[in-house]
Structure formats: C-alpha cells, structure tokens
Amino acid sequence: MAGNQPRTGPRPRHSRAKIALAAIALADAEGIGAVSIRAVAAKIGAGAASLYRYVQSHEELTGLMVEQISAEYELESLAGSAAQQLLGLATQGLQIMRRHPWVPALAMGKPPMGPNALAYLEHGLAALEGSGLEAGAKLHCLAMLNAITAAFALNEQSEQQPQDPAALFAQLETGRYPHLSAALGQAARPVDQQYAFENAIMNYLRGAGVIPD
Secondary structure: OHHHOOOOOOOOOOOHHHHHHHHHHHHHHHOHHHOOHHHHHHHOOOOHHHHOOOOOOHHHHHHHHHHHHHHHOOHHHOOOOHHHHHHHHHHHHHHHHHHOOOHHHHHOOOOOOOHHHHHHHHHHHHHOOOOOOOHHHHHHHHHHHHHHHHHHHHHHHHHHOOOOOHHHHHHHOOOOOHHHHHHHHHOOOOOOHHHHHHHHHHHHHHHHOOOOO
16 A cells, blocks of 8 residues: 555755764864854755754754764773773873864763764773772763863863963062962973873772772
C-alpha cells in the first residue's frame, strides 16, 4: 500500500560533521568570536536559515565542535598504571588545546555527550577501574583533569600575549608588594612547561587517591 512506502525526498546537502569542521576551521583561523551560524553557513556556501535544519543554536554548534575535536584523542595508545593513563589523557588534551586555542574556554562548560566524548569518559573510567574510588569520585577526577588542563592552556595563552610591564613596575616600585617583587625577580629563568604540567596533574592524582601513598 502507498501509505506503507518509505518517504523519499532530497538528500541533505550538508551534515553535522561538515558543519562542525567548517566551524572549527573558522575558530582556528579567527577565534571563537568569529563563529556564528551565519558565518559557518557562508563558509560552506549555505543560507543561515538552512543551517537551522542541522543545528538549533550557537550552543549546539560549539558542542558539535568540541565533540568533533574529541576525535583527536588517540585513546588506544594509553597504557600503564591508572596515573600514567590519565596523565596521557591530560597530555593529549593539552596538545589538542594548543592546536585549537579556542577549546579551553569551551572545555570548562557543559561537556558534549557524543560518541567521541563518551569514548574519552569510557577510557578514563576504565583506567580508574582498580583505583578503589567510588563512581562519583571517578567522574569528578576526570572532570578535574579536564579543568586543570584547560586552566593550564589558558595560562599559557595569557603568557604568550604581549604585555607592557611599565604599569606593573610602577606599582612594584611603591614597595607595597615585596613578596611579589621577590618572586618576579627570582622567576627570570623560563619555566619548563611540560614538567610543570605533568607535576600539576600527578600532584592532583596523588591528592585524589589515584596514586597510593
């Protein structure tokens, strides 16, 4: 009967993956502030109204972007103890955030629940299987690893921005900030960023009970 025939119609011209990749390219080139449904539509040669068939809001669009870049994790390469695997996850996350400088700010928000993000959580929980932590503590641990990584990446970005030290020096010369003056004076040598990052992650894992005393 005709009523039982599957409906046919024009195939979708675009896909959510294609839209996400276009938005990522735009954010990588111009920053997250340049990403809008209208701008992404123009990049793929579509009308803004037509893109609402695929994404309903800017929030959904950025969620798709984070989900897409989550595919860059090489989860199968993780090995070793729980701490080693989680450090590997965090290190890969930092590398992804360096490639995509707009990610850290979004990573602090509500995580996407697509297949790539869920695979990340699954591997993280598998690494923590023998840790003795309760389920809620395991999820909190993974959330904190993500937060520490994002904060570290944002701090790196701020340090790379050109700064005018004149205003700071003027304040230090007042003598009201002796500890800060001493710290800045002793911080002339550049910090080993990789060591600092790994140390921060391992210290957190030790405090969270992942690394036994």
